[in-house]
Amino acid sequence: MNALSFTPLSKWLSFPRTTIYTVFVRCLLVGGLIGLLLGCSRIDPADQQVPAMQRVQEAVDKVRAGLEKDLQKQVPSLNVYVQTPTQTYFASSVPEGRQPITPTTFFRFASVTKNFTATAILKMHQDGWLDYKARIIDLIPGTSLPYVPNTPDWNIPAKNQITIEQLLQHSAGVYDVDNDPVPGLNGESYVNYVLSRDSTHQFTAEEMLKPILDHQLQYFAPSTGYHYSNTGYVMLSRIIERVYSARRGSAKTYADYLYDHITGPTSRVPLPISFPYRANDVQLPQPNVASLLWRTSGRLDSFGRFNMSGHVGEGNGYSSMASLNTYVRSLMQGQNVLQPQMVKLMQTDGSVTRPSYALGTSLFTNLGYGHNGAIAGYLTLMVYDPATEVSLVAMLPFWDLTQGPNGDTSFGKCFNSMYDAAYAARVALGYPGKP
Known part of the structure; x- marks a missing residue:
C-alpha cells in the first residue's frame, strides 16, 4: 500500500501537514463550517407536483453532475438516505451504465466510529461501570485497576491530568500520530509511515503511544x-476494553463490547x-462498494480491503446506510x-474552547447532530435533526486529489458535494436546507 501525503484544506482551516489515509476522519471540524460556505435554498412550489422520491433523486443527480463537471472526471456514485417522520427515501446517483448501490450496501464509515465510541462510554457511565468525568489514572469502579495501564508505555505527557471527558471532546492535548507528522x-504520520511499508502490520494502542513518549509530543x-485526535479515541477504545474485561473477568476487546x-x-x-x-480482517461483506481515489500523480486506485487495526475506536467501523x-x-430519539x-449530555457537554463540539457528536446547521468521516476514498455523513425529526446518511465513495496544493482543492469539492447532496435531498422534501 503506497503512502499518500496531503495537506488538507490548508487554505480553509490552516491544518498542519498530515496524511490522506485518515486525515479526513477529522472532517467533523469542517462540518460546522459547511453552513457558512453554502447558500440558501427553497423548494419551488411547482416541484410539489413531482413525486417526492423523484425530487430527491433529481436533487442528488444534479449535485453529482455538478461535481463531475468541476472535476472533469466520472464520479462513481453519490448516495443519500433520508427518513422523515412518515417516509423513507433513498437515492443512489450513478453515471449511465453503472449499477446504483443499495441501502444495504456495506462501506467503511471511518470517523463516524467516534460516535459509537462515545455511546459506549456513556452507556458504561449510565450503567455505573465508569465515570466519564474521571481521570484516566483513576480506578475503575469496584476494582483496583486504573482506566489505563499503570505502565511506562502509557506515561504520555500530562497523563495524570487527562480525563475521559477530555478525550471525548478532543480537549486533552493528546498528540495524533495518525493524522499529524511524527x-x-x-x-x-506514524500510522501512514508503517502502513506504507507493511500493509499487514498489526497495530496496538501501546505501539501508537510510543512516538508520543519518545518525542514528548503534546x-x-x-x-x-x-x-x-484520533489517538485520543484509540485510548478510549483501550479504556472500554479494560472496563469490560474487568466486569466480565476475562479478556474482552472494544469490538466485543460494541457487539454485546x-x-x-x-x-x-x-x-x-x-x-x-x-490486521487480517480486511474484507467487507457482500454487497459492498469499493471506493475510488485519484492520487496527486493522476493514478486511479480502488480501496475496499483495508487494514483497520490502527484505527480502533476512532475510524474502524463499517456498515450500510440503512443501518x-x-x-x-x-439513538438521538432516546x-x-x-x-x-x-x-x-452527548449533544451538549462541549469543551470550553469548542462548546459546539460535545461528546462524540456535533451540531450541523439544518442537518442535526451526528458525525462524519473519511478514509481511503470513502466520505460519510450521519445526522439526526430533532427539530424536524429527519435523519440522514450521505455517502460518496470517491476522492479526487489532483487539483490544488496536495489535492486539497479537488478533495474539498468532493467533501462539499456530499453536504450539498444532503441539503438538496432535504430541500426536495420541503425541509430547511442550506442556511
Whole structure:
C-alpha cells in the first residue's frame, strides 16, 4: 500500500501537514463550517407536483453532475438516505451504465466510529461501570485497576491530568500520530509511515503511544485547547476494553463490547455494524462498494480491503446506510441504549474552547447532530435533526486529489458535494436546507 501525503484544506482551516489515509476522519471540524460556505435554498412550489422520491433523486443527480463537471472526471456514485417522520427515501446517483448501490450496501464509515465510541462510554457511565468525568489514572469502579495501564508505555505527557471527558471532546492535548507528522518519519504520520511499508502490520494502542513518549509530543495542557485526535479515541477504545474485561473477568476487546451492548443481537437495536481490529480482517461483506481515489500523480486506485487495526475506536467501523440511519435515529430519539438524559449530555457537554463540539457528536446547521468521516476514498455523513425529526446518511465513495496544493482543492469539492447532496435531498422534501 503506497503512502499518500496531503495537506488538507490548508487554505480553509490552516491544518498542519498530515496524511490522506485518515486525515479526513477529522472532517467533523469542517462540518460546522459547511453552513457558512453554502447558500440558501427553497423548494419551488411547482416541484410539489413531482413525486417526492423523484425530487430527491433529481436533487442528488444534479449535485453529482455538478461535481463531475468541476472535476472533469466520472464520479462513481453519490448516495443519500433520508427518513422523515412518515417516509423513507433513498437515492443512489450513478453515471449511465453503472449499477446504483443499495441501502444495504456495506462501506467503511471511518470517523463516524467516534460516535459509537462515545455511546459506549456513556452507556458504561449510565450503567455505573465508569465515570466519564474521571481521570484516566483513576480506578475503575469496584476494582483496583486504573482506566489505563499503570505502565511506562502509557506515561504520555500530562497523563495524570487527562480525563475521559477530555478525550471525548478532543480537549486533552493528546498528540495524533495518525493524522499529524511524527519526528523522524519524513513528514509522515506514524500510522501512514508503517502502513506504507507493511500493509499487514498489526497495530496496538501501546505501539501508537510510543512516538508520543519518545518525542514528548503534546498539543497543549489538558482542557486548555482543542485539537482533533484520533489517538485520543484509540485510548478510549483501550479504556472500554479494560472496563469490560474487568466486569466480565476475562479478556474482552472494544469490538466485543460494541457487539454485546451497542449493535449485536442482544442489544436494544440490533444492527449489522462491525468494528474490525485485526490486521487480517480486511474484507467487507457482500454487497459492498469499493471506493475510488485519484492520487496527486493522476493514478486511479480502488480501496475496499483495508487494514483497520490502527484505527480502533476512532475510524474502524463499517456498515450500510440503512443501518447507520436506524442507529443515529434511534439513538438521538432516546430509543436506543442511551437514556434521553444521556443523549442530551452527548449533544451538549462541549469543551470550553469548542462548546459546539460535545461528546462524540456535533451540531450541523439544518442537518442535526451526528458525525462524519473519511478514509481511503470513502466520505460519510450521519445526522439526526430533532427539530424536524429527519435523519440522514450521505455517502460518496470517491476522492479526487489532483487539483490544488496536495489535492486539497479537488478533495474539498468532493467533501462539499456530499453536504450539498444532503441539503438538496432535504430541500426536495420541503425541509430547511442550506442556511
